[in-house]
Amino acid sequence: MPPIQVLVADDEVMVRSGIRAILATDDGIEVVAEAADGRRAVELVRAHRPDVALLDIRMPELDGLAAADEIAVVAPVTSVIVLTTFGQDDYVARALGGGAAGFLLKASDPRELITAVHAVADGAAFLSPAVAHRVVRSYRDVGASATRARRRVEALTDREHDVLALLGAGHSNAEIAKALHVVEGTVKAHVSSILDKLDARNRVQAAIVAYEAGLA
Amino acid sequence: MPPIQVLVADDEVMVRSGIRAILATDDGIEVVAEAADGRRAVELVRAHRPDVALLDIRMPELDGLAAADEIAVVAPVTSVIVLTTFGQDDYVARALGGGAAGFLLKASDPRELITAVHAVADGAAFLSPAVAHRVVRSYRDVGASATRARRRVEALTDREHDVLALLGAGHSNAEIAKALHVVEGTVKAHVSSILDKLDARNRVQAAIVAYEAGLA
DNA sequence: CGGGCACCCCGACTTTCGTCAGGGGCAAGG
DNA sequence: CCTTGCCCCTGACGAAAGTCGGGGTGCCCG
Numbered sequence: 001m002p003p004i005q006v007l008v009a010d011d012e013v014m015v016r017s018g019i020r021a022i023l024a025t026d027d028g029i030e031v032v033a034e035a036a037d038g039r040r041a042v043e044l045v046r047a048h049r050p051d052v053a054l055l056d057i058r059m060p061e062l063d064g065l066a067a068a069d070e071i072a073v074v075a076p077v078t079s080v081i082v083l084t085t086f087g088q089d090d091y092v093a094r095a096l097g098g099g100a101a102g103f104l105l106k107a108s109d110p111r112e113l114i115t116a117v118h119a120v121a122d123g124a125a126f127l128s129p130a131v132a133h134r135v136v137r138s139y140r141d142v143g144a145s146a147t148r149a150r151r152r153v154e155a156l157t158d159r160e161h162d163v164l165a166l167l168g169a170g171h172s173n174a175e176i177a178k179a180l181h182v183v184e185g186t187v188k189a190h191v192s193s194i195l196d197k198l199d200a201r202n203r204v205q206a207a208i209v210a211y212e213a214g215l216a
Numbered sequence: 217m218p219p220i221q222v223l224v225a226d227d228e229v230m231v232r233s234g235i236r237a238i239l240a241t242d243d244g245i246e247v248v249a250e251a252a253d254g255r256r257a258v259e260l261v262r263a264h265r266p267d268v269a270l271l272d273i274r275m276p277e278l279d280g281l282a283a284a285d286e287i288a289v290v291a292p293v294t295s296v297i298v299l300t301t302f303g304q305d306d307y308v309a310r311a312l313g314g315g316a317a318g319f320l321l322k323a324s325d326p327r328e329l330i331t332a333v334h335a336v337a338d339g340a341a342f343l344s345p346a347v348a349h350r351v352v353r354s355y356r357d358v359g360a361s362a363t364r365a366r367r368r369v370e371a372l373t374d375r376e377h378d379v380l381a382l383l384g385a386g387h388s389n390a391e392i393a394k395a396l397h398v399v400e401g402t403v404k405a406h407v408s409s410i411l412d413k414l415d416a417r418n419r420v421q422a423a424i425v426a427y428e429a430g431l432a
Numbered sequence: 433c434g435g436g437c438a439c440c441c442c443g444a445c446t447t448t449c450g451t452c453a454g455g456g457g458c459a460a461g462g
Numbered sequence: 463c464c465t466t467g468c469c470c471c472t473g474a475c476g477a478a479a480g481t482c483g484g485g486g487t488g489c490c491c492g
Binding site for chain 1: 308309312313317324325327328331332334335338339340341342343344345348351352354355356358359360363383384386388416417418419420421423424427
């Protein structure tokens with residue numbers, strides 16, 4: 001099996017050679033290019049099509065996040081790992097949004113870097129401990145509240161379900177009535193029943209349940 | 217550096233020995249225990265305190281998810297990787313909710329298993345490609361909509377911000393007025409202004425923005 | 433210094449919501 | 463067959479939400 005080809009991008013030479021040294025200890029990994037800024041990193045990725053691109057977040061010209069965005073477009077085969085000093089929350093979201101497959105803190109154990117390269121080369125996601133907790137928790141929380149909401153919504157009749165969906169989108173009773181071909185009074189009665197079953201005091205609370213349940 | 221100690225739990229002997237064989241190719245990993253059901257897996261984890269526990273989802277007595285839950289309680293130092301045949305969505309959420317650090321498909325490349333063990337032993341999260349996409353997308357979507365919502369909310373004045381937070385929790389204007397020590401008319405005026413700035417047609421739509429922005 | 437401006441406040445008026453008390457259809461069970 | 467229960471529908475009425483016009487303050491800038 002051929003070695004994993006890697007591009008390293010960081011504005012500091014010391015960091016680049018440090019990373020090179022770490023990766024050199026694994027003979028399944030080969031560093032094929034180096035860049036000192038994001039712009040150059042994108043060019044080199046386009047030219048070399050490496051399996052993995054290691055990008056520092058802080059770089060001149062084009063930061064790691066923007067570079068990751070571009071790489072996702074020009075070379076989808078290349079998996080991006082974003083490197084950063086702190087697990088800044090906002091960065092994580094943006095990096096993963098840009099299609100990064102990995103997020104690694106520079107303070108990580110060197111072995112972790114190697115593991116991360118292998119992981120993303122296989123197409124998997126690799127998240128540093130500090131980051132992983134946030135991402136996973138978010139996923140779990142969203143899933144959990146969605147499940148809870150869905151369970152509550154199950155108690156509703158078909159018609160109430162229809163009404164709730166429109167209500168949750170922010171429509172007025174009159175609009176809902178028109179959409180369902182009934183008069184407004186009917187919709188109001190349904191809403192009343194929904195509030196009762198969902199244990200909500202007004203339509204705002206019901207709307208949030210609808211939103212969580214994914215009836216948007 | 218001592219080898220990573222691993223427990224393998226699967227109800228089929230063939231699978232267990234297969235996993236053993238794969239892990240044996242890496243001399244940084246040592247399988248210290250095997251279990252054929254979830255109950256036994258938990259006991260052995262308690263006894264051996266391995267670094268990593270590989271749990272099949274489908275097991276008698278106690279399935280992998282329930283076992284993961286218990287392990288998280290009795291041996292927090294042990295990182296759990298859940299193994300499954302399909303990347304069933306519901307399982308992913310539950311597994312990660314139970315504190316699993318990794319989620320691996322059995323169809324994965326054997327090297328991936330080794331990489332995963334190293335990753336979670338370091339405390340990182342490892343997600344199989346098929347699963348990673350979902351988790352990351354969810355995190356990104358939530359983060360993106362939250363960011364968008366927060367940006368819209370920034371246009372509000374301090375007072376309007378206060379009102380929106382209470383509004384988003386489903387409180388009536390009268391309740392908001394009491395909480396902020398003003399009369400109801402004032403709250404209504406604020407709400408009106410909020411609707412204007414958020415480009416919402418009624419309080420339900422405003423509440424959803426508040427909810428997304430995390431003003432709950 | 434005197435607008436202009438943004439913010440917070442208020443009350444009267446209109447519109448929308450939510451409750452209450454029902455009527456008709458339809459299926460299960462005595 | 464008739465009752466009981468559930469669902470969907472409806473109109474009337476009080477309650478909440480939203481709009482409109484306006485008053486008072488502090489701040490910045492010509």
